[in-house]
Structure formats: C-alpha cells, structure tokens
Amino acid sequence: MASTNSKSPETKPSGSAFTGKMGYVMAAAASAVGLGNIWRFPYLCAKYGGGIFLVVYLILVFTFGYALLMSETAIGRMTGKSPIGAFKQFSNTKASAFGGWMNAIVPFIICPYYAVIGGWVVKYLVGYCTGETQAMAVDGYFGGYISSNLQPELFFIIFVLLTLVVILGGVQNGVEKVSRIMMPVLIILAVVVSIYSCTRPGAIDGIKYMFIPNIHNFSMMTIVSAMGQMFYSLSLAMGIMITYGSYVDKNQDLEDSTTKIEFFDTLVAVLAGLMIIPAVFAFSGGDPDTLNAGPSLMFVTIPKVLVSMGFGTPAGIVFFLLVFLAALTSAISLTETCVGTLTDELGWGRAKSTLIFGTYAILLGSLASLGYGALGNLKIIGMQVLDFLDFISNSVMMPISALAICILVTRCIGLKTMADEFERNSKFKRKPIYNFSMKYLAPVALIIILISSVLSAFGIISI
Ligand code: PHE
Numbered sequence: 189m190a191s192t193n194s195k196s197p198e199t200k201p202s203g204s205a206f207t208g209k210m211g212y213v214m215a216a217a218a219s220a221v222g223l224g225n226i227w228r229f230p231y232l233c234a235k236y237g238g239g240i241f242l243v244v245y246l247i248l249v250f251t252f253g254y255a256l257l258m259s260e261t262a263i264g265r266m267t268g269k270s271p272i273g274a275f276k277q278f279s280n281t282k283a284s285a286f287g288g289w290m291n292a293i294v295p296f297i298i299c300p301y302y303a304v305i306g307g308w309v310v311k312y313l314v315g316y317c318t319g320e321t322q323a324m325a326v327d328g329y330f331g332g333y334i335s336s337n338l339q340p341e342l343f344f345i346i347f348v349l350l351t352l353v354v355i356l357g358g359v360q361n362g363v364e365k366v367s368r369i370m371m372p373v374l375i376i377l378a379v380v381v382s383i384y385s386c387t388r389p390g391a392i393d394g395i396k397y398m399f400i401p402n403i404h405n406f407s408m409m410t411i412v413s414a415m416g417q418m419f420y421s422l423s424l425a426m427g428i429m430i431t432y433g434s435y436v437d438k439n440q441d442l443e444d445s446t447t448k449i450e451f452f453d454t455l456v457a458v459l460a461g462l463m464i465i466p467a468v469f470a471f472s473g474g475d476p477d478t479l480n481a482g483p484s485l486m487f488v489t490i491p492k493v494l495v496s497m498g499f500g501t502p503a504g505i506v507f508f509l510l511v512f513l514a515a516l517t518s519a520i521s522l523t524e525t526c527v528g529t530l531t532d533e534l535g536w537g538r539a540k541s542t543l544i545f546g547t548y549a550i551l552l553g554s555l556a557s558l559g560y561g562a563l564g565n566l567k568i569i570g571m572q573v574l575d576f577l578d579f580i581s582n583s584v585m586m587p588i589s590a591l592a593i594c595i596l597v598t599r600c601i602g603l604k605t606m607a608d609e610f611e612r613n614s615k616f617k618r619k620p621i622y623n624f625s626m627k628y629l630a631p632v633a634l635i636i637i638l639i640s641s642v643l644s645a646f647g648i649i650s651i
Pocket of ligand 1: 225421
C-alpha cells in the first residue's frame, strides 16, 4: 500500500493519505484480512478446542484487541510517525527504544514465512486452472507436495516477486482497488461454500464442535494461541497500525473505524471456520489427526469440499484467486512496513531497501519452505522452521511488543491523553473496557502468556 510508506510525501498529502472516510478502514481491513483469517484461524480453532477457542478469541478481540487497535492508531495519529519514531517521541529511555524496535522487527519475521503460504495458495490456484481438481482432493496430496522441494520453492519465490513488483511498480493502489471490489465477492463465496459445508451429512458435529464451548478442550494453549491469533489477524503488535494511524485524518472517529475493522476481520475468520471445520467432520468423520493438522488444514479440507460440490473447478479458481488477493494485500502491507523501517532507520533508498529486503525474505523463507522437504531435519527447539518462525513471532515477540505499547500508553502517554485523543470528535463509548484492558487485562495476560509459552517451548512445562 503506497499509503503506508512513511517516506513518500507524495502519498501523504497534508491531512491524510487516505481518501474519504472509508479510506483508512478499507486499507486497514485489506491488511487485516488475509491468510490469518482464512488459513490460520480455522486450523488453530480446530486444534485448540473448537468452541472454547472461539469464545476466548472473541473475548480477546473485543477487549484487548480493540484497545490495542485503538491505541496503535491513536499513537500513529498523534505522532505522525512509524513505531520507532513514535516510541521515541513519548519517552527517551532505552526500554522504550527497545519497545519501538520490537514492534518494527516482528514483520521481518512474519513476512518470509507468510510468502511461503502465499506460494502454496498460488500453487493451488494454478492447480485449479489446469484442472487438477480431483488430484488435489486425494489424501496425502498436500503432504507430498510441500515435501517436494522444487515446486513449493518456486511458487514461494513467485509470490515474493509478485509482492515486490507491485511495490516497486508503485501499483499498490491499483491492487488495493481490485481487492476492495474482491472483498465482498470473497464474503459471498465464503457464505456459499460454508452453507454447502455445513449442510453435508455429519457436518452438524463440526458446527457443534466450533460453537459449543467444551471446557474439557481448554488448555493454556487455547489462550496462548488465541491471543497470538488476535495479534496476527488484526495486524497488531507489529507497528503496522501505528504507521497507518499516522495517515489518519484528525477528524476521523477512531472508535467507529476500529469497530468496523474488528467486525469485518472477525466475520471473515468465522466464515472461514465454517467452511473448513464442519467439512472436517463431514469428509473425515471428525478424525482427530485432521483436526490437529495445523498449517495444512485448509489445503487438505477445501479441495475435498470443492470436488464434492460438482462445480469444483470454477469454484476452486475463484476461491484461491480471492485468497491469493487477500494474501497479496497483506504481504504488501508487511513488506511496506519493513521497507519503511529500512529507509527511515538506515537511510537507504527505497529501491535498495526493497531489493535487500526481498533477498532476505527469499533466504529466510526458503528455510521455511524447504523445512518440509530437504531441510526436514532442521529443527529449532523441536519445531520445523515455519512453525518456529510462527511461534517466535506470535507467541514471544508479539506479546513483548504489545506489552511495550501498554506500558507506553499507561506510563508515558497516560490514559487521560489517550481519552482526549479518542474524544476529539466522537464519544468514547467503550472507555471502561479500554481502560481496564490496558491497565489490568493486557499486562497480566501478556506476562502469563509470555512465560508459559517460552517455558513450554523448552519443554519445562506442558501447556
Ligand atoms: N493480518 C494479516 C492476516 O490476517 C497478516 C498480517 C500480519 C498482515 C501483519 C500484515 C501485517 O493475514
């Protein structure tokens, strides 16, 4: 998104880079809605408890997620800066500089492996275009594919290059416009596919699993994964919304925009869950191995749904095209943020930053991509490279970044100043929730999560 680049004044006319009232909402939604909703949410929900995961997730999104999204946007709007500069402006301590950097570094970890999944999506899109509809629905197809080294690596590089071409070509706005039109189409198709999934024989058990909380399915991992997912899905705790906030008009009602983004993002996630989880029960009888499939779940389940639909090939082309676009707009916003950090902090030119970042993303992403094949033995604290990058960013670094934001807000900026910012041009309706989340809920939850996820990763406790 051109509008996220803090270095290009031409994209930031005085006032706001976002055109019209919906500009910021649409741009933030384009960043938020992506693989996190369609690919990551369903597999986490399936793996970490179904209904109980959903409840914890929703509570987090509408309390802490809301508070963090409000805070980040407001910090950006107050300072007009990206995270490192914004943190500096409010406090000149080393701790605060660390907080700013932590926010800025997270997208550097996420972007490379995000593109690996983006590559899987491109492969499936091509597969539907070339009529491999039946083959892709066969058990074991996906596992065989990701361990085949060359193709996944090629498609991953294609996804990175596409992202870079869009950015270097300065056509983000074009892509964003296309995706604005596609978003509603994505919702409609998701509704159609989820109705189809939910009406298959046996699917009802999946709907129950997804919506009826069962306390026996609860574990500490339910909270850890739900919180990580909340950050990931709303693009929080990684500086992105601070950067976006710096372009938001002073007259905009932040609470209203935040509510829209949260609602839209959650809607897409729940719809994706409804496409995939009931289908696991309808097509695999709720097999625990499939429920625990993790990153492969969408790629294993959706092809089965499509093939049984009768018009699977055209539906598959449309579905994966839409997922591809959602992934591309998110990858653009991740890459833009990283490139922005390099240009701002190291003084590199835009083209140089983009090329160096692209090379880095291909190198790190290749380790993740080949981690399912040639580098299968490369394990970091017992995890495959992709899982490790996902874990370290979502369960370790993002809680630290979020904690840094909470401390900045409560200690350095002050809740009163924040309230003044929110009340500029609207009522601050959820003020009690905001204050409670920032003061108590967030710090306590973050510290518990951070400690427990690190201890469990090293096998000291099992959660
Ligand atoms: N929120 C995006 C998604 O759900 C992922 C993303 C994370 C995008 C961080 C930008 C920044 O897919």
